[in-house]
Structures are given as C-alpha cells and as structure tokens.
Amino acid sequence: MAVDCSIFCRTKLCFINAFFFLFIISSFTCLHVVFGTANEFDYGLHCNSIVHESKPADEEFNIMPFSRRQYGYFSGGDKDPNNPPSRSYSAPKSKRLLFETHHVFTAEADDVFMVEGNLIFQTSFYYERSISSGSSYVISSSDRGTLDFDFRGFWSRTTGKLCMVGSSHAYSKEGKLLHLAAVLKINNLQTSSNISTLVTGTMDSLSSANDPNHFEEISLLMFPRVNYAYTMISNQFSEGCPGGIDVQPMSSLRLSQTRTICDMLGGSNAFKLEYTGSCNFSKSCNPFGDGIGSVVSLRMIQCSNDRQSLRLLIEFRNDSYQGYYSSPNLNTSLIGEGSWDAKSNRLCIIACRIYDAWSSLEKSHVGDCTTRLSLRFPAILSIRNTSTIVGEIWSEKPRNEGGFFDRVEFRNTGRYGGRIQLQGLKYVYTEMAEVKKSCPKKNPKTKSSREHYPDGYSGNLGFRMSIIKGSKGRIGWGSSDPLAVGDQQDQRFPSLIPSSSSKPKSSGVESNSSSGLLNISYKMSIMLRSSELDGGLNTVNESSNEYLKTEIRISAEGVYDIATGSLCMVGCRHLRSGDKTFSSHSMDCKILVKINFPPLNSDRRSTIKGSIESTREEIDPLSFKPLPFSGRAYYRSWVTESIWRMDFEMDMLVISNSLAIIFVAFQILHVRKHRGIGPFVSLLMLVILALGHLIPLVLNLEAMFIQDSKRSVLIRGGRRLEMNKVIIRVVTMVAFLLQVRLLMLSWTARCSTEKKKTLWIAEKRGLYVCVPVYVIGAIIAFSVKSRQNVHLTWYYIDEIILGSSRAYAGLVLDAFLFPQIIFNMFQNLREPALSHFFYIGITLVRLVPHGYDLYRANNYADIDDSYIYGDHGADYYSTAWDFIIIVLGIFFAVIIHYQQRLGGRYFLPKRFQESVIDEEFPVDSEEQLPLRYNT
Structure with missing residues (x-):
C-alpha cells in the first residue's frame, strides 16, 4: 500500500501559498470592479436633450425631487417581455425598487440642480431573474436584492424632468462579472403632487444590443411623497x-x-x-x-x-x-x-x-x-x-x-384583528340559551388531586388541529384560537380590551367562576381535502381533486369547565355563495363543538381531542358527518420549560465540545510522551472523529456571520442564543483542529517506524472490514426508511435521504472505536495506543446525549425544531436506539480496555490469537518495540 508520508510535512507551506494566491486574485478582482464602476459616462451625449448639463455649485440644496427614500415599481428588463424567465419559487415575482437621494446641489443654470443617488432593484425571493443581460441573466441571490446602480445627473424644476447616467456590476448565472451602464430618464418630478401625479420613467442600457452587458429597457413608476396635497x-x-x-x-x-x-x-x-x-x-x-x-x-x-x-x-x-x-x-x-x-x-x-x-x-x-x-x-x-x-x-x-x-x-378574517389594541371592544354572547340545551351540565366527577387543567385566562386554550379524521383517515388540519374569554381579552387575540378594569357583563350572561364554568368564544379555521367533502360541507360543488383544499371557517361560543378541562360550544359555519366567497349574512349555526384538554401535569405527549358535529337531521342538505380532530397541547408552562431546556442544552453542548477538546489533548500528550505509541492508533478512527467535527462546521459556516433570526426571534427573542451558537462553532473548530493535529502526529509516526509496512497492511485489512459494514448498515437503514415513507413524493424522499444520511453518520460516530478494535485485532496489539482519558472520555461524550434523551422524553414537551443537545436529526434517537447505542458504546470501550491489556485477539479462540503479520515480518530487536507503561 503506497502512501505519501510527506503530505502533512508540506501542509504549512501549502497554506501560505494558497493564502497569497487568493489574496492576489481577490485584489485583482476588486481593482477591476473599482476601475470598472468608476468609469465616467458622457452625460451630455445621453441627457443634454432632456436637461442641459450645468456646472454645479458647492452649496447643497435643501429641496429634493424625491424623499430621501422613495419606493416604486418597475417592469421590463427581460430578454423576451412576453415570455418572462422562470423562477425558483412559485410565489409572485417582486418588481419593487428604491431610489435613495444622497445629494442635491444647485447649478449655474436657473432651476437646474445636480442630483446624486442610488437606484436599487429589490427582490423578495432567492435567485429571481431581475434583468436579462444578453444571453445571461443578472441574478440576485439575497432576499432583499443586490442590484444597485450609482447615478449622477441633473433635474429641472421647471420641466420636472430628471436625467442621470450611472453604472453597476453584477454576476450572471454562469458567474461572469457584468458591467452594466445605464441612462435613467424620469418625468413629472414636481415640487408638489396630488392623487393624479405619477412619477414615471425609463432606464436604458448604454451597451450595444449584441454586448453581453446589454439589458432590455426598464420602465419605472413611483408615487411621489414630497409636498402631497389631499x-x-x-x-x-x-x-x-x-x-x-x-x-x-x-x-x-x-x-x-x-x-x-x-x-x-x-x-x-x-x-x-x-x-x-x-x-x-x-x-x-x-x-x-x-x-x-x-x-x-x-x-x-x-x-x-x-x-x-x-x-x-x-x-x-x-x-x-x-x-x-x-x-x-x-x-x-x-x-x-x-x-x-x-x-x-x-x-x-x-x-x-x-x-x-x-x-x-x-x-x-x-x-x-x-x-x-x-x-x-x-x-x-x-x-x-x-x-x-x-x-x-x-x-x-x-x-x-x-x-x-x-x-x-x-x-378581516385573520387570527389577529388589528395591529393596535382598541379600548372599548367587547364581545356579546348570543347563543348561550342554545348552549345550555346542547351542553347539559354534568355531575362533577371525582378528580385526582394531582390533575390541574389550564385556566381560561392563561392563554393556553389556543391550539393547532394537526389531524382531522374522516372515513378514509386524515383529511385535513386547522387552527383554533380563543376570541374572548368571559368578557376579558384573550392574550392570544390582543384586539379585545375590556372597557373597564372590572369584568364587564355582556347580554346578561355571566361566567360562573365559583362553579368552575367560564364563557368563551372561538375562531376556528380548518382545511379539508376537496375530495373528502360530503354534501353538507361542499355547498358549491367543489372539485373532487384530492390535492385541492377547501377552507371551512367556524365561529363558536360556549362554556369551559375548568375542573374537567372540557369545552362545549355552539358553532356557526360561514357558508360560501356561488362565487366561492364567504359571507357573514349566510351562516349555519346548527353545529356542536366539543374539546377536551389534557391536564397541565400530564404526559408531555398528551393531545387535545375534540369533534365538530352537525345537529341537523341527516336528510338536511347542510348536514355533515362528524369530524373528530386532535392536536398537540403546548401549554405556556411547557413552553417555559422548553426554553429553559434549550438554554440548558446549549450549555451542555458547549461543555460536551469543551470536554472533547480536553480528551483529544490528553491523547496528543499521550502520543508525544510515548513516541512508540503513535503508529498503533487507527487512522480510520481519527478520520471519522475529525469528520464528526468538520461536517457541522461546513453545514453551518454561514451561521457564524449571519444570524439565524427566524429561530432566535420565534423561540428566544434575545441574543444569548446567538452568542452561544457562535461559541459552539468556535469550540467545535478548535476540537476539529486538535483532531487534525492528532491525525498528523499518528500519520508521521507511522511513516517513520520500521514496521510501517506491517501497520499499513493491518490498516488496509481493517478498512476492508469496516467499509462493507458501514455500507451494509446504510443500505438497511435507508431501505427501512423508504418502506415507511413509500407514499411520499420525490421531494420528501430527497429530504428523507439527506436526513437519514446525517443520522447514520451520527451512528457511525457513536461507534468510533470500531476501527481501532479491528486494527488491534489484525495487528494483535497489546500496547496502550489510546489513553484511558481519550477513549473513555470520548465514549461518554457520545453516550451522554442518548441518556439525556431518555430523560428528556419523559420530562419535557416535545416541540419540533427545538432540540439542540441530542438533536434528533443528527443521530438515531428513540427509546430502543438510545439503549442499544449506550450498551454498544460501553461494550466497545470495555473491549479496547482488555485489548490493551491482554492483546488484540484475546476474545478469539487460542488458535486464532497468533499474529500472522508478525510471523511474516519478524522483529530483530527489542528496540523496535514501543515502550510499555503502567496505567
């Protein structure tokens, strides 16, 4: 097995050469861009016929044709306006622009002013083709657009015309740098405006039609904001x-x-x-x-x-x-x-x-x-x-x-009624008489002293209906949010504010808090597959296409029993007319809604269960079959615990990676102290450990520079999570560098030993054993996963494959000692190649998350995308897998311990314990043997 043992010896020199090469390339590119964009264009040639060029004065003018930030819209720029380019997303294409005025100077000519500013084409989605340039398209690869033109020109206050020339640069889809030169012509720029005033104009390319930097004409429209008169x-x-x-x-x-x-x-x-x-x-x-x-x-x-x-x-x-x-x-x-x-x-x-x-x-x-x-x-x-x-x-x-x-x-039909709360908004209960008929009062049952149900004012009564069942299984999903609780505002619906500090009474209906009954109203919205709608729900002959969804909107009011966690309401369904629009004038109020909430101190996997039923006769055209539903309960106390858990897991992750650094450092010291030990460390094991730290760094490298605002705002709302995530990545990088250092030491030590050929043969045989085991394990894991999701589309199958690959890589990392065990077995080593601190410590670092997952499953709410330590997407986590991996990790550590004391083949029959490799390459003297030490 031919191996270039000097590869790590030249690493530092390669790094230096690569650094200087990248520096030269980037410097050349930056200078090229600067000189390209700084190139001045002839204003007189393109604009003198519109606004004659005049010498500007030093005095800056305080009246501008625009506000400092003037928004507008654009069209055109496509190579074929009748056939716009495709998009990565099916959402509407954004055509928004922003003109930023930086400076306005007076000029020698009367009522002529020099204007400097930027025209920015903003985009809403990734890789939207904003402007076509020859055979290539200028690409915007951020969610706010990056195509920015620097313009300079003159504005005539008398005629209201503005003409400017400028340039920008961008990259085509093929990665080619494009230099875009343009002339901007704007009309109707007056110092005052009204409803009929529209600022319009065009932006034309200054490049010839066959030039790669050419783009089609763009038309502009802006609503002026300066001195507007109503x-x-x-x-x-x-x-x-x-x-x-x-x-x-x-x-x-x-x-x-x-x-x-x-x-x-x-x-x-x-x-x-x-x-x-x-x-x-x-x-x-x-x-x-x-x-x-x-x-x-x-x-x-x-x-x-x-x-x-x-x-x-x-x-x-x-x-x-x-x-x-x-x-x-x-x-x-x-x-x-x-x-x-x-x-x-x-x-x-x-x-x-x-x-x-x-x-x-x-x-x-x-x-x-x-x-x-x-x-x-x-x-x-x-x-x-x-x-x-x-x-x-x-x-x-x-x-x-x-x-x-x-x-x-x-x-408005949204979940929230307005941006700002209004004083005096009240809810009036009108169907409470019907509620008493449909929801008879039950005899109070003897409840356990440990059962406590959510209070009506706690904000815990809103939930998502994740499963709505029909005759053929799940047929839809939905949401259910309180509108009013008693006469007080519900915290999940902030538009309702009581008209006084005391609890007001509405329509003579009063909540009986002494008996544990509370009046409540809800807004419910459910989405059902059109093909599953029966006659009562499908009042407009909806399409039977199973991929189409139909929205059902229900408003309800009733009584919530705090003692039992049961809610019974009368509901009104908004009917749709022939044009498939909802109407508040046409409603079906013969609906009964029942909901049962789990106790606050119940299992975190408890679900909210309920049903939506029609109280009409079956022959009634508006009658429909019962719709049982269920949803996950996310009580605020559980969410608070989850936030505390996330902070704890973040700290655990930092501690775990820090301990990994310490344990690897112990192994490096162990190899340095005992010079003959380094060649006997499995290089495959070290590569697996190094990749275990490298892959998270590669997948999340952008998070070190770009904040993951979505997660921090939705879950935490602060900066501590972001700071901890940066710390984790820094610690992970240090651990990776130490793993690479350990790999370099073992590699160079093996290349310098007299027995390097024997050791490479053992490494090669170990590779022949480990790789087929890993491949067979991956095939089994993916085949089981594909059978479980055989009904999913290719998009979801692709996501499953990526997720399964990540989880299987975590399993391989859990069994990191397996290559060392195989290497010891082929070499029949009895030498302490691994420090006790290293293999026991790293084993604990890999096993503790699985032990913690067993504890977490029974003590915390299962909130999706909230696991930081023991992430379910990064390894196999379940009750069975946690137990198997813990037992397997301990088993491998025990084998390593006895291999370093009794020999690499101590667990095999005696006839297999003799070393074939040692017989082929006998040792001449004891000086070639590594030093033994007592541990």
Missing part, C-alpha cells in the same frame, strides 16, 4: 362619506390622537371580499370586471402630518399572502386618498384607476375617480360578526353606465 378628499368628503351605508357612530370604535388611522393601517392589510345582495358569479362586482380577486389589499403609501389622512394603494388579488417586499399587480390596483371621519367613526376613501400599466409603466396615468371605500372598527363582536375591521366598496357611477359595479363588503 385635494380630492378635502373637496368631496367634507361632509362624511356620501353614498356609504349609514351606521350609528356608537356601533363603531373611535380613534384618538395616540391611536390614529395611520397606526391602525400601517404597512399592508388584506381583507376578504363578500359578494352579497345582487352580486353573483355571472355579474361584475368589482372595478375590474368578472373573476378578478377575492381579496382586497390596502397598502399605505404615506400619512399626513396630522395623521388623520393617508394615501393608499388598493389592490384586488386572489390570495391574502403578500410578502414585505412584494409588488402589487398595478393592472388591478387603485390609488386612493382617505380621511378619518371623527363624526361617524369611519375612514372615507376616494380611489382612482391606474391606466395603461399593463403595457409600460412609463405610460401609466390616473383617471376615473368614481370608486369609494369606507372602513370602520366595530365596537361589539359576536358569533356572527368576529371581524374587527369591516368596510365596503361601491361605485359612484350610474347603474347603466359602463364601469359601474355593485356594492361589495369586506372584512
């Missing part, structure tokens, strides 16, 4: 909302100076449309014709200085999802002005169409301002009205005129 609402809404449905002011909540309409609608809000009354599937009930949108989104553009008026972008969509950096479909959007009417306690909005956005954003203009909206916050909620924001949309056009549409209502 002229439309001041003229038409001076006396409330004409044309809107009259609602008593006392039935809506009022807003204060500290909680303004801008605070309530900040950012983006999505509402479900309800086509009721004269609307039907064959008739237009929105500004854009039939079949456009089941959701209306209100995105705030700007708020007035007094925070009583605002500008909105109103978009009609088919789904409620909208990413933070996603862009709207301007072809189905309106631009509107709104003002809060303190007399009627509602927001009045006037909206206008955006025309010609489909062809080019540069040609967009505003017109047809006959659409009206109103929005209010109901003061009273009930089982038939659980929305905290309701509104309506209507047209001011005559019915017989083109573009007219019937009145449409909208309301």
